[in-house]
Amino acid sequence: MRNNPTASARIRRTVIIADDEPSLRILVRATVGTDDYNVVEACDGDEAWSLIQEHRPSLVLLDVQMPGRTGLEILHAIKSDPNLTATRVILLTASAQESDIRAGLVAGADAYLTKPFSPRDLLSRLDEALEL
Numbered sequence: 001m002r003n004n005p006t007a008s009a010r011i012r013r014t015v016i017i018a019d020d021e022p023s024l025r026i027l028v029r030a031t032v033g034t035d036d037y038n039v040v041e042a043c044d045g046d047e048a049w050s051l052i053q054e055h056r057p058s059l060v061l062l063d064v065q066m067p068g069r070t071g072l073e074i075l076h077a078i079k080s081d082p083n084l085t086a087t088r089v090i091l092l093t094a095s096a097q098e099s100d101i102r103a104g105l106v107a108g109a110d111a112y113l114t115k116p117f118s119p120r121d122l123l124s125r126l127d128e129a130l131e132l
């Protein structure tokens with residue numbers, strides 16, 4: 001099936017990475033960027049929200065603390081938008097306190113990863129969120 005470009009294009013999912021750290025976006029792109037995913041990058045919350053509205057992604061990887069809108073603000077906006085009900089969200093953050101994790105999950109995140117994280121763990125969470 002991977003050799004058939006038409007079939008491959010049909011199942012290709014868009015993933016948006018929103019983080020103000022370029023090195024983290026590079027790591028996530030290298031981990032997630034395969035033939036199955038179209039990866040789009042945002043360097044702040046305002047750009048992320050604009051790209052989310054434009055691309056209607058399958059999954060958004062959000063840093064919680066970014067310039068512009070925060071990851072939690074974007075998560076609330078996604079959950080409030082009827083056009084984005086199928087969009088899954090994984091929060092990425094350096095905040096590892098139990099109260100931060102709970103707040104992210106209560107807000108509707110499908111998963112919460114603390115930095116630093118392993119690429120294998122990221123892929124596992126991505127597959128779980130997309131039910132692959």
